[in-house]
Amino acid sequence: MATVLLAVLVAGGVGCALVVCLLWRFHRALDRTPPDVGAFAHSAATRTAGAAAARTSSARMTNLTSALPWAVPLGTSVADSCRTEDRNPFLGPASWAPINCVRSTVFYLAFDGDIRTHLRQLDAVLAEQEWVGSGSSLNTLTGMATWLSQAGGDPSPAASQQGSTEPPGSRPICLSTTYGPATQKRAVPHGGLGLRLQVAVAELPCTPSAETGDLQTDGRPEKSPVEGTVYLTWHPLSTDTVSRSAYTAHRYVAALSLVDGYAVQSTSTTAPPSPLTR
Template sequence: MDHPTGGRGGAGTPARGCVGAVLVAVGVVCALVLCALWQIHRTLDRTPPDVGAFAHAATTRTADAAAARTSSARLTSLMSALPWAVALGTSVADSCRTEDQNPFIGPARWAPINCVRSSVLYVAFDGDIRTHLHQLDAVLAEQEWVGSGSSPNTLTGMATWMSQAGGDPSPAASRRGSTEPPGSRPICLSTTYGPATRKHDIPHGGPGVRLRVAVAELPCTPSADTGDLQMGGTPEKFTVDGTVYLAWHPLSTDTVSRSAHTAHRYVAAFSLVDSYAVRSTP
């Protein structure tokens, strides 16, 4: 006598179909809700403040001109104190910008407008790295730049940590040691400095000057605060709403570094960032 087969499978198929239908329905509802929220989001006033008007105001232009003179003088003084270094070029990005601090659902909340001039001096050199790091630290101290943040706040201190920890510059790595021989990894240092006269670190988006010094050998590229986008070796301006460029003379950090490394072992980048004008937004 024949017996029916597939009874359980037949019962499971409608159940699976119901589950699938429920999931599709839930997906459709979620999509409709998201579309509705997005339409509400788009109807809200998200126009950025008039950054251009502030950027071209007389007081801002005066502050900008002073920042340009000061930045140029500081980098020129720094370069003249490094006779063993070869100048590779200087990039400049001078812009005023704000950003939406609430980019999702709801009204826009714009950050204060901040005008910043970023000047990056690139140099190359050879010779004993520790000797030159000591010389760099001495020059920076003489020109009244002091390391900010926690230790290490000098290039020599950073290099010492890297040597002790096999390349990891963190204090934790220095304490735990490393299985690699000291100094086996390439030099890749970056330290931030501020004027000796400044008592406190610059608040985020606030006025003030800082200097970032980075030294690297292959395969590392020195870190640089260029004030623009460095994507794929081609610098680009920030194109988001609320950004106005007053000056832009870009250099690709990757390109400069690769070219210099064909003839020199080390490349350094001195990023001088001057936040010279700030205005609160409504």
């Protein structure tokens, strides 16, 4: 009886494996070639929109960082890519998302001194330059820091170093919040047109979060391996490496990530990209 049951189970397993194999072969036999992202990325309209995005990103970052004379620049990373993705990666025909082009610029800074004073200064600069959060008081850096200090936390390993005026044992700073231009009425959807600015401030043992536009695997930047991705510009910096180096001389590290979705084209049309009106 046991031998018969075993034979039935083995036969069932083999049958299931054959079915899965046939389904997979059928799946791969379908036309799953991504749209020509390269042609869209290198078209005249996209190049024009990309050049405008580069100028906008550079000007906004210069205006922002020049208003922070107490911060030491550590470097800038840039990743500009056009991509699509298969929204049906398992069985059946591919469903390619609209091609979109995004420029991600990350400016890294380091600083010391009284953290709350500098957070207030950074909040004031963001407000003056009309970067707007979601409207919650916690979405200001000062508001988030206050909430974290009230919530408690592990002692800061750097609390008594480098002339900080913060009391020993305060929670390590590890903040991140996102803004959009005041003229931009809504948040940018995934793969859509528009700007967003992520501001992250951290101290040991944290690494500031950054939207680098590439993969940061084991501290090493890598281009996205996703089929249907074309990089137009790639000047990477490792967030981990920059932070570790900065922490040897400074207490705080900030990452300002400006993400500009500047061109979108539906895969079902040949319409030119629509650069964001700036």
